[in-house]
Amino acid sequence: MSGIELRDIRKSYAGGPEVLHGVSMRIEPGEFIVIVGPSGCGKSTLLRLIAGLESCREGDILIDGKRANQLAPQDRDIAMIFQNYALYPHMTVRENIAFGLELRGMPKAQRHARADSVAATLQLTPYLGRKPGALSGGQRQRVAMGRAMARNSSTFLMDEPLSNLDNALRVAMRTEIKDLHRQLGATMIYVTHDQTEALSLADRIAVMKDGHLQQFDTPEAIYDRPQNRFVASFLGMPTMNFLPAEKLSERLGNSTRLVGLRPEMLHVELDKPLGPALPAKIVLSEMTGSDIIVHCETPAGRVTVVTARKHLPRGTGDCWISYDLDDALFFDGETGNRVEAAA
Amino acid sequence: MKPDNRLLTILALLAGLLFLSPVLYSIWMSFQTATAYYTGGFEFTLDNYGRAIGQYNFARYLFNSLLVSGLVTLIGITVATMAAFAFARFDFPGGNLMFGAVVATLMIPSHISLIPNYLTLAGVGLLDTYAGLILPAISNGFAAFFLRQYIRGIPRALDEAAYMDGATPLKVLWRVIVPLARPAILSMGLYIFITEWNSYIWPLVAVGDQDLYTLQVGLARLYRINPGEGPIDWPLVMAASTITLLPVIAGFVLVERHLVRGITMGAVK
Numbered sequence: 001m002s003g004i005e006l007r008d009i010r011k012s013y014a015g016g017p018e019v020l021h022g023v024s025m026r027i028e029p030g031e032f033i034v035i036v037g038p039s040g041c042g043k044s045t046l047l048r049l050i051a052g053l054e055s056c057r058e059g060d061i062l063i064d065g066k067r068a069n070q071l072a073p074q075d076r077d078i079a080m081i082f083q084n085y086a087l088y089p090h091m092t093v094r095e096n097i098a099f100g101l102e103l104r105g106m107p108k109a110q111r112h113a114r115a116d117s118v119a120a121t122l123q124l125t126p127y128l129g130r131k132p133g134a135l136s137g138g139q140r141q142r143v144a145m146g147r148a149m150a151r152n153s154s155t156f157l158m159d160e161p162l163s164n165l166d167n168a169l170r171v172a173m174r175t176e177i178k179d180l181h182r183q184l185g186a187t188m189i190y191v192t193h194d195q196t197e198a199l200s201l202a203d204r205i206a207v208m209k210d211g212h213l214q215q216f217d218t219p220e221a222i223y224d225r226p227q228n229r230f231v232a233s234f235l236g237m238p239t240m241n242f243l244p245a246e247k248l249s250e251r252l253g254n255s256t257r258l259v260g261l262r263p264e265m266l267h268v269e270l271d272k273p274l275g276p277a278l279p280a281k282i283v284l285s286e287m288t289g290s291d292i293i294v295h296c297e298t299p300a301g302r303v304t305v306v307t308a309r310k311h312l313p314r315g316t317g318d319c320w321i322s323y324d325l326d327d328a329l330f331f332d333g334e335t336g337n338r339v340e341a342a343a
Numbered sequence: 344m345k346p347d348n349r350l351l352t353i354l355a356l357l358a359g360l361l362f363l364s365p366v367l368y369s370i371w372m373s374f375q376t377a378t379a380y381y382t383g384g385f386e387f388t389l390d391n392y393g394r395a396i397g398q399y400n401f402a403r404y405l406f407n408s409l410l411v412s413g414l415v416t417l418i419g420i421t422v423a424t425m426a427a428f429a430f431a432r433f434d435f436p437g438g439n440l441m442f443g444a445v446v447a448t449l450m451i452p453s454h455i456s457l458i459p460n461y462l463t464l465a466g467v468g469l470l471d472t473y474a475g476l477i478l479p480a481i482s483n484g485f486a487a488f489f490l491r492q493y494i495r496g497i498p499r500a501l502d503e504a505a506y507m508d509g510a511t512p513l514k515v516l517w518r519v520i521v522p523l524a525r526p527a528i529l530s531m532g533l534y535i536f537i538t539e540w541n542s543y544i545w546p547l548v549a550v551g552d553q554d555l556y557t558l559q560v561g562l563a564r565l566y567r568i569n570p571g572e573g574p575i576d577w578p579l580v581m582a583a584s585t586i587t588l589l590p591v592i593a594g595f596v597l598v599e600r601h602l603v604r605g606i607t608m609g610a611v612k
Contacts, residue, residue, distance in 0.1 A: 053506065103509040147508070
């Protein structure tokens, strides 16, 4: 297990603008870190810098406390799983898994035994003699994991490894990756733009936007106490409602603040409730299974509510949206940063 | 795909025979005596081959051609593959300029470099040597250009995966790029081999010693043997031509599958 520290990492490509603007984070040995953010935010670039596939303009990358900026990828004791798996198409599954061991000079019998053992763990034994072209997407994904596992690396980097799989397989593989982390105890850094993967896998989540690290914290802290409006809106599905403060409560006065209310914290009432509520008109409702997503027009703007299906029939009409300001988060209307309720 | 029209099949066969007719005629001619040829008869003999190989030293020429073409192909394709890998995968100062220079060599007629090459090799004492035949041919701009384009089509993530697995750049080239670029490399190898095999002017200029003659130079000299002492011995010349032709046909058959794949690659997804 390796600890990794990034200190003020800046990266720009030749002739281009800066894409990472001073990113710093400290990853403890054995942690499962998920870097999440929209396309183009710099998350994959950050991963490639840690891998040694690219070099940074400024800043330090420390692996186990030692500066690793100049170390070649093969000298960093890091394994990587690529988005498109990057399996060698001319090699069999066994050769793919054992290739890293071969390059490290391990005798053939030993490395094949190791490859077979890894393949057994990943339920790939029947496919050891096949080439990647003859495997399904899920099997290829497993081979990519096996290739990383075979070397017993202390750190695993994963660049959107599930993005090419269908939904059912993605859910299954997510569980397998979590299990794998538990078994190996290795440090894992996982890049995704999928918030469900981020929330379900991570010990800590790094949220990035436009080359800046927005927040680096546990999933619970990120969800419950986002540092700014971007983090609040990026994690959570449907996204958080942001409503002008003065429209919700007179005691909030003419504040420029925005009130953030998660859709599951709001309630749709057909009759006016006793507590604070907004008159609303249901404009659209979406059935998602046990829940229903209700889109309403209110005097404060468009509001989305998630409620159990049994509590509300599908359709449109007038209603009330009740809320509790104790559940709300408050954001500065100009900077977007979260502020305390009393501020 | 089989043609479903019998007429089309017959026409295709006739066209094939038409293209092959000079070759078939020369092979047929190589098996008859000179006397029968000039009197319009036919008398089967293998003597032309015996004379070409023994009396006229074609065994030596064949050896020279195989050695020179083989080494030019081996060294040339190695140099071209390594250059293509560097141009395709590494950013280095002056890289684009160097690649531009390589492409520019494609636009220069080979005969223009004849005299500079001759003077250079004369200066270092390599005329009349195998090295003098081989060295000027080992750098092939077209092969470097072609292979660079092919390698650029191989996903870079494969290189990166190999680096993460612990490979050095040379290992990436040898274990990842070369196996994946094999059709293109074999196609270029055959192209270099045929070009060198058919090369006539440079071996004629660079070599005076008969023991270093290649087949093409030896074949041209057959026309000039015993000038003014009767007609050209065409059956003998055709036997020598057949000897010159056979290794190329054999080479083509060996790598034909890859050559066709190389030519059509990228045509379909």
